[in-house]
Amino acid sequence: MKLSTKGRYGLTAMLDLALNYGEEPVALKNVAERQGISEPYLEQLIAGLRKAGLVKSVRGAQGGYILAYPPDKITVGDVMRVLEGPLAPVDCVIENEPVSCEKADHCVTRIIWEKIRDSINQVVDSITLQDMVDEYNRINGQKGYMYYI
Amino acid sequence: MKLSTKGRYGLTAMLDLALNYGEEPVALKNVAERQGISEPYLEQLIAGLRKAGLVKSVRGAQGGYILAYPPDKITVGDVMRVLEGPLAPVDCVIENEPVSCEKADHCVTRIIWEKIRDSINQVVDSITLQDMVDEYNRINGQKGYMYYI
DNA sequence: AATAAAGCCTAGTTAATAGCTTGGAATTCT
DNA sequence: AGAATTCCAAGCTATTAACTAGGCTTTATT
Numbered sequence: 001m002k003l004s005t006k007g008r009y010g011l012t013a014m015l016d017l018a019l020n021y022g023e024e025p026v027a028l029k030n031v032a033e034r035q036g037i038s039e040p041y042l043e044q045l046i047a048g049l050r051k052a053g054l055v056k057s058v059r060g061a062q063g064g065y066i067l068a069y070p071p072d073k074i075t076v077g078d079v080m081r082v083l084e085g086p087l088a089p090v091d092c093v094i095e096n097e098p099v100s101c102e103k104a105d106h107c108v109t110r111i112i113w114e115k116i117r118d119s120i121n122q123v124v125d126s127i128t129l130q131d132m133v134d135e136y137n138r139i140n141g142q143k144g145y146m147y148y149i
Numbered sequence: 150m151k152l153s154t155k156g157r158y159g160l161t162a163m164l165d166l167a168l169n170y171g172e173e174p175v176a177l178k179n180v181a182e183r184q185g186i187s188e189p190y191l192e193q194l195i196a197g198l199r200k201a202g203l204v205k206s207v208r209g210a211q212g213g214y215i216l217a218y219p220p221d222k223i224t225v226g227d228v229m230r231v232l233e234g235p236l237a238p239v240d241c242v243i244e245n246e247p248v249s250c251e252k253a254d255h256c257v258t259r260i261i262w263e264k265i266r267d268s269i270n271q272v273v274d275s276i277t278l279q280d281m282v283d284e285y286n287r288i289n290g291q292k293g294y295m296y297y298i
Numbered sequence: 299a300a301t302a303a304a305g306c307c308t309a310g311t312t313a314a315t316a317g318c319t320t321g322g323a324a325t326t327c328t
Numbered sequence: 329a330g331a332a333t334t335c336c337a338a339g340c341t342a343t344t345a346a347c348t349a350g351g352c353t354t355t356a357t358t
Contacts, residue, residue, distance in 0.1 A: 001150065001151070001152055001153075001156070001233050001234075001236055001238070001269075002237075002238060002239065002240075003150055003239055003262075004150075004315095004317085005316075005317065005318090006316090006317090007150070008239060008258070011261070012258055015257060015258065027332080027333065027334090028334080029332090029333080038317085038318065038319080040318080040319065040320080041317070041318055041319085043334080043335080043336095044318090044336095046334095047334095047335075047336085050334095050335095057333095057334060057335085058326090058333090058334085059325045059326060059333065059334050059335080060324095060325045060326025060327055060332070060333055060334075061325090061326055061327040061328070061330095061331060061332040061333055062326080062327055062328085062332075063325085063326070063327085063333050063334060064333075064334085065334090076261055085150075087150055089150070089151060089152045090151065090157060091151075105288075106288055106289055108164060108281050108284050108285045108288065109157070109160050109164065109281070111284060112160070112225055112272075112273070112276060112281070113152075115272045116269055116272050116273070119268040119269060119271065119272050120265055120268060122268065123261075123264045123265050124261070124265070127261060127264075132257050132258070132261070135257050135260060136257045139254075139257065140255055153344095153345065153346085154345075154346065154347090155345085155346090174304095176303085176304065176305090177304085177305080178303090178304080187346085187347065187348080189347080189348065189349080190346070190348085192305080192306080192307095193307095193347090196305095196306075196307085199305095199306095206304095206305060207304085207305085207355090208304070208305050208306080208354045208355065209303075209305075209353090209354045209355025209356060210301095210302065210303040210304055210354090210355055210357070211303075211304075211355080211356055212303080212304045212305060212354080212355075212356085213305085214305090299358100300357100300358085301356105301357085301358080302355100302356090302357085302358100303354100303355085303356080303357095304353100304354080304355080304356095305352105305353080305354075305355100306351100306352075306353070306354090307350105307351090307352080307353100308349100308350095308351095308352105309348100309349085309350090310347105310348080310350100311346100311347080311348070311349095312345100312346090312347085312348100313344105313346090313347105314344085314346100315342105315343085315344080315345090316341100316342090316343080317340100317341090317342090317343100318339105318340085318341085318342105319338100319339080319340070319341100320337100320338085320339075320340095321336105321337095321338090321339105322335100322336090322337095323334105323335080323336080323337105324333100324334080324335070324336095325333080325334075325335090326331100326332085326333080326334100327330105327331085327332080327333095328329100328331085328332100
């Protein structure tokens with residue numbers, strides 16, 4: 001019941017982009033350095049986010065990435081679902097997917113999994129990157145350097 | 150972000166015991182057959198539950214397992230934590246465990262993980278095996294045979 | 299007392315997956 | 329032209345999940 005590094009690194013990277021929203025594109029090299037993540041690995045993660053339309057890339061020298069939308073239009077759930085897949089504790093309660101298990105209608109444990117799924121989704125869908133930026137500013141105030149992660 | 154078969158099979162097995170609470174001990178062989186789980190594998194799972202004090206065993210012929218407490222005294226969370234470990238999406242928010250990450254005080258993503266952790270725990274700690282038994286009876290009513298899982 | 303039915307215990311095994319690394323091509327600013 | 333970047337595909341390695349195998353111990357039944 002753990003998240004993978006994809007979800008963790010990816011959300012951190014998106015927060016990094018959110019903190020730099022409105023400025024020049026951010027090179028992945030810089031994100032990787034600030035956050036202590038392997039750059040080529042992060043490259044793979046952000047490729048998924050780009051294909052999902054959450055970030056835009058600018059190629060070539062002085063290029064980098066920017067959020068495709070303002071931080072208040074992107075939720076943690078948007079990011080996590082791209083990186084982790086459907087946020088369901090078991091396959092039989094993945095949203096918008098037909099249930100293959102023939103016992104589903106009589107299954108009591110399935111009801112538990114649905115409740116867990118819903119509670120997770122309620123959390124991640126109610127928090128935007130802007131909320132995280134605000135929290136970042138509240139916690140780290142006028143400090144001279146950036147604590148990200 | 151998926152549960153393992155330990156959590157899934159284990160909760161199903163505990164529901165099986167709860168449905169038989171107050172009667173003779175239930176042999177693992179029967180649980181395994183009803184639920185379609187490999188018996189020796191289930192044996193390992195229930196060993197953990199026994200060591201955690203959630204079930205009692207009766208050895209020898211006609212032996213088996215019984216819940217150590219009435220079904221309304223055992224929560225889904227009790228069971229899941231034994232089988233899956235702490236229900237935290239990342240290690241840095243495991244309850245009652247010192248945080249090793251030195252950035253924790255300045256970490257914004259960590260707040261997200263805490264909220265996810267809390268929402269999961271709120272769900273599983275508020276549902277008892279008795280709740281599941283009641284739901285089972287509501288769904289399956291007077292049917293002739295048992296749909297478990 | 300013998301037998302069979304159960305739980306108990308430890309150690310394999312196997313396939314999949316996570317978490318990267320490697321290498322190079324394409325693009326664009328300076 | 330050259331450097332800085334994104335883009336793409338493949339390969340690698342250690343860990344883990346999900347079992348299986350085999351044998352010992354306990355106890356009700358006959």
